[in-house]
Structure formats: structure tokens, C-alpha cells
Amino acid sequence: MxxxxxxxxxxxxxxxxxxxxxxxxxxxxxxxxxxxxxxxxxxxxxxxxxxxxxxxxxxxxxxxxxxxxxxxxxxxxxxxxxxxxxxxxxxxxxxxxxxxxxxxxxxxxxxxxxxxxxxxxxxxxxxxxxxxxxxxxxxxxxxxxxxxxxxxxxxxxxxxxxxxxxxxxxxxxxxxxxxxxxxxxxxxxxxxxxxxxxxxxxxxxxxxxxxxxxxxxxxxxxxxxxxxxxxxxxxxxxxxxxxxGGNDAGIVLPDADPKAIAEGLFWGAFINTGQTCAALKRLYVHSDIYEAVCEELTTVAAAMPMGNGLDENNVLGPLQNRQQFDIVARLVEAARDSGAKILLGGNPATDQPGHFYPATLVADIDNANPLVAEEQFGPALPIIRYSTVDEAVAMANALDVGLGASVWSSDPVAAREVAARIQSGTVWINKHGAVDPRVPFGGAKQxxxxxxxxxxxxxxxxxxxxxxx
Missing domain, CATH: 3.40.605.10 (Aldehyde Dehydrogenase; Chain A, domain 1)
Structure with a gap:
């Protein structure tokens, strides 16, 4: 040493x-x-x-x-x-x-x-x-x-x-x-x-x-x-x-427990401040529990400290480079301009050094919005409402990428049935992005x-x- x-x-x-x-x-x-x-x-x-x-x-x-x-x-x-x-x-x-x-x-x-x-x-x-x-x-x-x-x-x-x-x-x-x-x-x-x-x-x-x-x-x-x-x-x-590249989808089924899954959803999306290929980048939530999931996820995200990585208290850091910061900022602003609701974040400080973009949750957003359709690769998660599982699966499969995906449910059998319909190299159940050196990993489509x-x-x-x- x-x-x-x-x-x-x-x-x-x-x-x-x-x-x-x-x-x-x-x-x-x-x-x-x-x-x-x-x-x-x-x-x-x-x-x-x-x-x-x-x-x-x-x-x-x-x-x-x-x-x-x-x-x-x-x-x-x-x-x-x-x-x-x-x-x-x-x-x-x-x-x-x-x-x-x-x-x-x-x-x-x-x-x-x-x-x-x-x-x-x-x-x-x-x-x-x-x-x-x-x-x-x-x-x-x-x-x-x-x-x-x-x-x-x-x-x-x-x-x-x-x-x-x-x-x-x-x-x-x-x-x-x-x-x-x-x-x-x-x-x-x-x-x-x-x-x-x-x-x-x-x-x-x-x-x-x-x-x-x-x-x-x-x-x-x-x-x-x-x-x-x-x-x-x-x-x-x-x-x-x-x-x-990936633009991983997560589907929350109507039987999921919003409070129980909130922290898993957060880290699935915000690990490495969202700078992960197989991170959760678009979250589809059934209308029956949509508001509850948004509320629980906001509570978890708001409590996560962001700052200099050498500070032992922080668990979120800056974006690695200004180019990536600008991409995230552009996509969040486009979502804001479209009428989407910013639940948390979306307001980076301009009076401090570093490429810090706050953890951002965006609700009531259209599936065609650029924040959903493009891989943002940063700490901004769009949350899309759906009515039927068929609709959620169709939206998850609509893009030309398929690195990872996840299904969140209290019923493992139902979750596996939905997982089998998703076009991606890996589908996790009640977690996202958990790679294992013993388990094969690779992508589908582009x-x-x-x-x-x-x-x-x-x-x-x-x-x-x-x-x-």
C-alpha cells in the first residue's frame, strides 16, 4: 500500500x-x-x-x-x-x-x-x-x-x-x-x-x-x-x-407498496447521480398509486445529501463534466416548458463551483417528451402515468434501446409475467441495476x-x- x-x-x-x-x-x-x-x-x-x-x-x-x-x-x-x-x-x-x-x-x-x-x-x-x-x-x-x-x-x-x-x-x-x-x-x-x-x-x-x-x-x-x-x-x-446506451424503463404495477419500494426506486435511478448506463431513466406508474409513489419517492430523494465527494456525509455528487450537465439541464427545461410538474429539484445553483445538478423528479409528463425519449444520463427522473399493463409494456418497448428494465410488484408471479414481455437484456424485479459478477449481462436492440x-x-x-x- x-x-x-x-x-x-x-x-x-x-x-x-x-x-x-x-x-x-x-x-x-x-x-x-x-x-x-x-x-x-x-x-x-x-x-x-x-x-x-x-x-x-x-x-x-x-x-x-x-x-x-x-x-x-x-x-x-x-x-x-x-x-x-x-x-x-x-x-x-x-x-x-x-x-x-x-x-x-x-x-x-x-x-x-x-x-x-x-x-x-x-x-x-x-x-x-x-x-x-x-x-x-x-x-x-x-x-x-x-x-x-x-x-x-x-x-x-x-x-x-x-x-x-x-x-x-x-x-x-x-x-x-x-x-x-x-x-x-x-x-x-x-x-x-x-x-x-x-x-x-x-x-x-x-x-x-x-x-x-x-x-x-x-x-x-x-x-x-x-x-x-x-x-x-x-x-x-x-x-x-x-x-x-440505454434508457431503462421501470414499471410499477398497481399492487406495489409505494413506501416499500421508494428507496429501491431512488437508487435504481440515482446511483452515481444518475450517470449509469443501466440506471432507471423512465418510470411508469399505474394511476391507482401514481400520487402515492410520487410522494414517497420525493420524500426519499429530498433526504439524500449532495456535495463534494470527499465529504463523508454526501451520497450524491456532481455530474462529471459540463457537457453532461448541459444535457440534463436542457431536458429538464424542455419538460418544464411542456407543462410537466417538477416535484423536486430542477433548479441548479449558479453561484457555486462544480457541475452540481440537484436530484430532480418530474411528474405529469407525456411519454413523448424528450426527457423520457432521450437518455438523460443524470439525476432527473420522469414519472409517467399509465392505465393498463399493456399500455406500460408498449411504452417501455417503444424505444430502440434495451439494456435493462425493472418491474415492481408485491406479486412475484405477476412481475415475472410482465418482465417476460419487456425487450431488454436484463429485467430486474423489485430492484434495478443490480449487476452481479456471476450473472450474464448484455443489451438488446441498439x-x-x-x-x-x-x-x-x-x-x-x-x-x-x-x-x-
Missing amino acids: ETYDALLAAITPTSGATRTILDPATGTAVGEAPVHTVQDLERAVAAAEAAQPAWAALGHDARSAALLRAADAVERSAEELARLLSREQGKPLNGPNARFEVGACAAWLRVAATTVLEPETVVDDGETRAELHYRPIGVVGAIGPWNWPMMITVWQIAPALRMGNAVVVKPSEYTPLSVLALAKVLNEELPEGLLTVVSGGRDVGARLAEHPAVGKVMFTGSTATGKAIIRSSADTVKRLTLEL SGYGLEFGVEGLKALGVPQVING
Whole structure:
């Protein structure tokens, strides 16, 4: 374990171009990030190619042991990593935020290391014996987002490494320090050249997506960027796992208990101050309990403190960047102008530093309103009234995305029946966004394709090979 200052110093460039990273809560400097180039990427890919065969040759057991040691290293530096994450991304230390994210990194490493993936005997009838194995891909490119920079990076690299691949990571330009620091800690337990972070701009990401030596790209981010990666990867027929934009719907059935579900609804929508791909972003509530749900949800939201993430009392923080702040503000104002009712929030302070937008609940809003139809990716939740379950399901399925969804009910059987009708990769019941490293996760429609986590996630980082004979 090292101090926060030592960790930051270890990732601070001593030469080359740099960019100052600002704290979204205060506007003050967090540190200097390297501005890597395409040439730096080429060197990283070459190093990965050189390191990968020996890593693959170690076998699953030795690679798993290294990942478990890497998880131990994350835990030794957990507080320092969480503090850096809070300062760079903005999320508070407490609640389901910075400390939670660093803990999740260790948890995902451990599950990736210990999940069993045995060869599968497909046919064995006395005449034919066919076995399905999974071999390393080679070099994997990992392109991550700014909202959960450490955790999603681990989602990408842990199964890739476990399956015998080398990884080159391209972090978001908004949150490179967190990923650089995480990789520094992980590399204490990994061979040199196996895991490299290239902190560059869009040109670096574009080259990674098209690089002939990269056999697979894992990407979490917008649907538009995902489509660009698909195009860039076509000439080399890369394997892809894409976790793209979502606009998750939640349906509250008329038998739900408004008070009992209010806190779950709140965190489903406002985890990481709403900056989560699989957060609850549009809530459909039956007219019989609409007013009660609005009242209970407002009570919970009003009690949640927002402020600087390093303050131990806060559980909501700023939006990570001004661009996202402006998107949320525009959508809320459009809702206000349309006649929707602002139950809470909608009035960001203009006399303080930081990108703070208050937790905002919007009722009596039309389903076609931009706040509902567009992914706001921030702390603003539209609450839409419905009359029949068929109507709610139709509205939930109307968009071209389908990452996650949820159904809220006192009747598990009824909830499952509705869940089966929703077009999304995951449907939660009486919770939202609760990902688990053992449970496959992926999107439907334009929310992407490919599965992460668990056995299916490991398979996605290997090349299937059938041995027949």
C-alpha cells in the first residue's frame, strides 16, 4: 500500500504532452494525465503481442492465481484509489459510489479468477467424440467510459486476462487518472507489457478499433460510438462486445407498496447521480398509486445529501463534466416548458463551483417528451402515468434501446409475467441495476450485443475450438 500522493505521483508523466484533469466538484486540478499518441498505442500493442504467448502458456490456474493477487493489491490500495476516483469522477466516497466501485473491482477480479470453464463434451456416442474448448484470442482492446471508469475497466480486463489474452486499455479522456492508477496497482502482480493503458484522444481509440493485431474490442459507451467501432473493426473481422446506451424503463404495477419500494426506486435511478448506463431513466406508474409513489419517492430523494465527494456525509455528487450537465439541464427545461410538474429539484445553483445538478423528479409528463425519449444520463427522473399493463409494456418497448428494465410488484408471479414481455437484456424485479459478477449481462436492440460476467463472459474472451475425433 502507498499513500495517495505517492500513487498520484507514480502515474504523473515526467515527459511528453499532458492534460490537466479538473475536479468536477470544485474545478481545481486533480493531476496531470499523459496525452498518448497513436505511436504510443503501436508500442503498447507490440508489447502486448510479445507478452501474451507466455501468459497464455501459464494455464488457467496460474493466471487465476495472479488475478487473485491483483485483487489483493486493489484492496491494499483501496482507500487511495477511491479518493482519486472521487476527485476525478466526482462520485462520493460513501453510498454506492467510490469505495463501492473499488470494492467491485476486487470482487470482479476474484469471480473472473475462480469461475470454472471446463471443456464441454458436445457429442460422445461411441463413434464421434466432439469437445468444445476456448483458446486465447491474443490482444484485446478495451475502451471504457467515464461514469464507472475503474469498475467497467475491470469488467473488460479481468475475463480477458483470465482467458490468456493481453489487454490494451483506452480510457475516457474525462477520467484517465483513475484507470492509470488502477492499472498501476494491477501491474504489481502482472507480467510486464501484458496490461497497458494508452491515455489518448479519439484518434487512439479509432486506431485501437481497427488495429490488425487486436483480435477483439470491448467497448462500453454511447450507441453512436459503438456503431463507429463496428465500422472500424469490419476490415479485420474483429470480435466485439458492445455495451451501449440505454434508457431503462421501470414499471410499477398497481399492487406495489409505494413506501416499500421508494428507496429501491431512488437508487435504481440515482446511483452515481444518475450517470449509469443501466440506471432507471423512465418510470411508469399505474394511476391507482401514481400520487402515492410520487410522494414517497420525493420524500426519499429530498433526504439524500449532495456535495463534494470527499465529504463523508454526501451520497450524491456532481455530474462529471459540463457537457453532461448541459444535457440534463436542457431536458429538464424542455419538460418544464411542456407543462410537466417538477416535484423536486430542477433548479441548479449558479453561484457555486462544480457541475452540481440537484436530484430532480418530474411528474405529469407525456411519454413523448424528450426527457423520457432521450437518455438523460443524470439525476432527473420522469414519472409517467399509465392505465393498463399493456399500455406500460408498449411504452417501455417503444424505444430502440434495451439494456435493462425493472418491474415492481408485491406479486412475484405477476412481475415475472410482465418482465417476460419487456425487450431488454436484463429485467430486474423489485430492484434495478443490480449487476452481479456471476450473472450474464448484455443489451438488446441498439444497446449492444455480447455478454459479460460469469461463464458466458469468459467464453466471450476466447475463440471457440471444436476438437472432433
